[in-house]
Amino acid sequence: MLEAESSYSQISTTWGAAKLTDGIANQVGGCWCSGVNPGTQSFVYSFSGGQSATLTAAVLKNYGQQETFGQAAAYYSRNVEIWTSANGTDYTKATNATLAASTNSVTLPLGSVGAKKVKLKILTGYQPDYWEFGEFEVYGTLP
Numbered sequence: 001m002l003e004a005e006s007s008y009s010q011i012s013t014t015w016g017a018a019k020l021t022d023g024i025a026n027q028v029g030g031c032w033c034s035g036v037n038p039g040t041q042s043f044v045y046s047f048s049g050g051q052s053a054t055l056t057a058a059v060l061k062n063y064g065q066q067e068t069f070g071q072a073a074a075y076y077s078r079n080v081e082i083w084t085s086a087n088g089t090d091y092t093k094a095t096n097a098t099l100a101a102s103t104n105s106v107t108l109p110l111g112s113v114g115a116k117k118v119k120l121k122i123l124t125g126y127q128p129d130y131w132e133f134g135e136f137e138v139y140g141t142l143p
Contacts, residue, residue, distance in 0.1 A: 005044040005117070009035035011130065017043055020120070025061035025103070025134030033075070034122075034131045041122040041131070046088070047142060055094075055110045055118065055140035058082050062099045062106070063134030064126065075132040076101040079123040082108065084115035091119055101126050103134065110140075 010016045015033035020043060024030045034041060047053050064076030079098050083091040095108045118138055125131030 005046055006042070008041040008043070009038055011035055015132075020133060020136045021045070023135070025063055031063040031132050031134045034125075037129055038122075038125070038131055043120045043122075043136070044117055045119070045136075045138075046117050050116070051142050052086070052114055052116045053138075053140045053142050055084065055113050055115050055138050057110055057139045058095070058108045058118075059135075059137040059139070060097070060099065060106045060108065061103065061133075061135035061137075062101075063103055064101060064132045074127055075130050076126045077122045077131045077133045078125050081121040081123065082110070083119040083121065084110070084113050085117040085119070086114050088116040091117075110138075112140075 011033040017032055019030035019032045022030055062076050065074050077099060081096040082094045084094045085091045094110050094113055097108055120136050
């Protein structure tokens with residue numbers, strides 16, 4: 001189970017970073033929404049009890065309002081990176097992706113990387129004023 005340690009910004013707790021790992025990837029049930037005019041957003045997670053995990057894949061479920069003010073790609077996140085830390089301090093980039101303005105899930109292979117912590121970085125979005133994201137999941141094994 002992922003436990004949130006930090007996040008960069010959120011428009012409110014209703015649209016907070018906790019929504020990224022709640023199992024619901026839509027606006028009705030919950031998605032994360034940045035504060036106004038965001039820069040790079042970083043979300044750091046650890047595993048229950050401070051355990052290390054062997055990670056094999058990450059699943060990203062993008063979300064953005066389907067159409068806002070006539071803009072079809074409103075608020076979707078665009079460029080993301082996933083970083084891992086074996087010791088909980090030093091991070092290595094595991095993968096990156098450019099996401100479509102779509103709610104389709106994207107699975108990114110991570111190999112078999114050992115991690116005490118994992119970081120999701122959202123670098124850009126399709127609109128400059130706000131970014132949204134539905135769900136962040138990692139798969140692998142705990143000892």
